[in-house]
Amino acid sequence: MGKLVLLHKADSIYEDEPDIVYDFPRSYLKAVDEAVCDWIVYYEPVKAGPRGYFAVAKIDRVIPKPGAEGRFLAMIEPGSFLPFDREVPRLISGRPLESALTGPDGTPKKGGAIQLAVRRLPEADFARIVDLGLPQDLERMEATRYDPQRDEVDDESKSFERPVLERLTRRPYRDVAFRRKVREAYGYRCAMSGLMLRNGGGRPEVQAAHIKPVADRGSDSVRNGLALSGTLHWMFDRGLISVAEDCETILVSHNKVPRDVVGRLLAPDGKLVRPADPRDAPHRDNLRWHRENVFGRALSGDPAPWETSG
Structure with missing residues (x-):
């Protein structure tokens, strides 16, 4: 060792x-x-x-x-x-x-x-x-990033000394680190809609999606991530959308997603937004894994976001 x-x-x-x-x-x-x-x-x-x-x-x-x-x-x-x-x-x-x-x-x-x-x-x-x-207080930094006056944060976000190896293997810490790097790589813009939305407090309304899930031995590399809006993240995880072999064309399961929904959610050219640094672009092996193992699979029982009321 x-x-x-x-x-x-x-x-x-x-x-x-x-x-x-x-x-x-x-x-x-x-x-x-x-x-x-x-x-x-x-x-x-x-x-x-x-x-x-x-x-x-x-x-x-x-x-x-x-x-x-x-x-x-x-x-x-x-x-x-x-x-x-x-x-x-x-x-x-x-x-x-x-x-x-x-x-x-x-x-x-x-x-x-x-x-x-x-x-x-x-x-x-x-x-x-x-x-x-990878600062000790990274979780707290993220929790208070868009609300500096926030007095209360979750216990898991509070800053206290953690051994280095515990931090490197602790899933909540890694999730925060992954989310910060992926969203930054895409300029806080959704890679599939091209939109950069922020709420009233300035918080970006974009999430970090693993292309190949951690549960399936996917990594926390930015190359295994996409910045996606909440709805598109949901669709990506359920195989309703994916990315073609050219690593830029967005694929849609049209027998499961209404065409008007596609028109509202995806960029008009049907292409991925690319990160500013080419080294952060999605790795073709991760995209291929998603196409072969997730895209087009049967939907789970939960309703699609466009089917819910409100």
């Missing part, structure tokens, strides 16, 4: 899928093997972009990469990946967050360890990075 920092960049020659798999050469095999069943932090190197430390995940197992001699795959434990609410900078007040990258005078070391794609991470460094990226 041992925690790691894993470097990731979008244009890498390695076939990384941060919420699914990490591709690495044999030179790092010993370190990654030691981290099986433990947590890692993802890091974007300087030349790849500005994000710094940007997510956390847990390694499930390591396997040889098929057809690639000397390469290995660290398989990410399903449901463990979680993007940071706030990307964590490489330096704070000019000092690295990793002790292995820090010189005796507190300034950054040059060369050596900083160039490694896989770095061992002491527990204290891990906890500090996670605390900065």
